[in-house]
Amino acid sequence: MKITRRGFIRGAAAAGAIGATGFPHIWNKNLSLARAADGEIKVGVLFSLTGTTAIIEESLNKATILAIEEINAAGGINGMKIVPVIEDPASDPATFAEKARKLVLSDRCVSVFGSYTSASRKAVLPVFEKRENLYFYPTLYEGRECSKNVVYTGAVPNQQQDEFVPWLVEKFGKKWYLIGSNYIYPKEENNYCKKLLEGLGAEVVAEEYVPLGHSEFSSVVNKFQSLQPNVIFSTVVGDSVVALHRQYRAAGLDPAKMPMASLTTSENEVAAMGGEAAAGHFTSAPYFMVWDSPENRKFVDAYKARWGQDKVTHFVSEPSYFQVYLFKQAVAKLAPSDITPPNIREAIKGESMIAPQGKVQIERENLHTWLWPKIGQCKSDGQFEILKQSATWLKPEPYKAYPNMHCTEAGLTES
Template identity: 80%
Template sequence: MNKNRREFLKIGAAAGTASLVGFPHIWSKNSSLAFAQDGEIKVGVLFSLTGTTAIIEESLNKATLMAIEEINANGGINGLKITPVVEDPASDPATFAEKARKLVLSDRCVSVFGAYTSASRKAVLPVFEKQENLFWYPTLYEGRECSKNVIYTGAVPNQQQDDFIPWLVEKFGKRWYLIGSNYIYPKEENNYCKKLLEGLGVEVIAEEYVPLGHSEFSSVINKFRSEKPNVIFSTVVGDSVVALHRQYRAAGLDPATMPMASLTTSENEVAAMGGDAAAGHFTSAPYFMVFDSPENQRFVEAYRSRWGGDKVTHFVSEAAYFQVHLFKQAVAKLAAGDIGPLTIREAVKSEEYKAPQGLVKVEPENLHCWLRPKIGQCKADGQFEILTQSADWLEPNPYSAYPNQKCTAEGLKQV
């Protein structure tokens, strides 16, 4: 009996009979074998293939499936093949929750990879926490979450903004306009941004939010023209990004004097809007397609070979890809009879992987990843020029905007 199994059985013994009723996935060894039967391990793939965020989520689906195919082509995990069960939640949070329940309860998936928006993550979170299953979330997000049932592989605010905001202030000035989509992620990112800006003596001249899927930005563009901010800080997502950039360019505004600086505009959105509409604007992210590393060269070549030579990789598809390899490494440490969501969670803590962006690591205290921040400026060819990058990986702090709170292995603590 290995160490993980012993520790796992300790948890079950300490919980007692009443807890076994309350937590149906504190299972016996025989029931855990259901997660590794007939030479396969089933996982859920839960990204929108239709709806407003399909513009980005279909690429996450592709990156996830490609990683699974790579692992299976190399013998699987200790001889077990990964079988993906793909569902389309159609960019709708309620449908995300419905499909998550199916994947966990009916399909008996040992983990689910999925979601882009925080609204969809929040919708599925109760499913994974109630059923003691494991959700892998690849998207940059606003932090302020501390769940033992989610592995977070995207950037949190401190990993995108701590270098980016001072750099923009120094380069362009101290009058800022904040524009975002109307849901939790942009509002929390802007909350942290404003804390940084206050310390730098920056004036926020406007803070505005538009509905998801919004496509008419004429009034917003008129405000840009009249207010003349030094920086437009954008947390607009999905196909709205395409509309915003195209209308900005059509209005004749100049990114040399009034750039849009984004945490969410990647090569994928740029491909949809056209390089001319994105040229001159900035993004902060741990990964850009042009990053020079052997791992990234293999990733880009494999992605284009599998999905088409015109396809692009980006900072969320990269995380969607490497999190499957982290899953593989964690499962490989377990005996077949020990494979379950909670043992995988324990096995992935402190796990490292040489990702396309560089070496990443799962922080055992909060289940977020150490990542490597970079700042890029978009070019007319649709790719980014990397202007700066951190000298080392950066620790994830999901409560960076709330210094009196800390996510730990025991849960959220007041400090």
């Protein structure tokens, strides 16, 4: 049976009310261990359905629910059903933290799938570290984090930039303009980008940050026109991506001469802005909707059948989908009485599967994921043409910008 978003939210609210009066659940009374009860495994789903990043996070929610429904339809995990508790943190880091506490303490979820921005991940991190719970984070991010309580399934800087930046310098030139949203992810990605550019003899003519949700880019576009960079390197996120692209196009700028090269512009943002506004620009990501594989065709067909033929998949919805299957594989190794966040964490180390992008694997040392970097150019139909794929999957190196620091199973070390 398919469940609507509204039905899920009503169900989650009802479950919370029943739980307070004795409904069987995963956690035991002292909250230190978890167990499967009455054939159910309760998980949290924490993506924004409203606010500035809902443009992307709603699709992460949909991909997560699709995977849960598929697993349950196939018999669940050793016969146990996954029960999702959905919360809307409304694109606000403080609300993310509040909802995370609810999912861990009140709803007693054994793990939580959530977040798009690093600001929201940082906001919930203390909750999961203090309570020894487990957070599955599907988004490309800046690295420089080493937590035993997060499974990171999105790309880190070396998996998006190591091939992308040299390729762009060779194709377009060495004069770069860096534009990003004003929080940790764009600043750390740009820090890594600048290290690569320095090694290539390139220069940064401007580096600028705008608030989350920013929509007025006329002054930025004027600087593009006056400085004439060869490449505009964009780490703008959410609704702002749409505004930036539309105003770039309205100003008559030419992506053939001054392309925007993004780590954050996916098919989802392109669908919102229209293909003409995105055509000619570039994105680096491990996954594009057009990727041709049996696993991806199955994913795309299932996503469209579940959520609408006009919907698109992209490089954050894809890990949102496959990380639920990795969770399933880890939990399937455990007896019902052993289903605890620490045990799931140990069980998921080294787990692999054939995801829509190709074979992925959780790195034992740092709980990040081996991925397949690709470079795509957007077309006017809203899809990307894949111009280049790495010859092999790439190891995640979350501290590559800081070579004296290493994330290991024992924790963060410095040399």
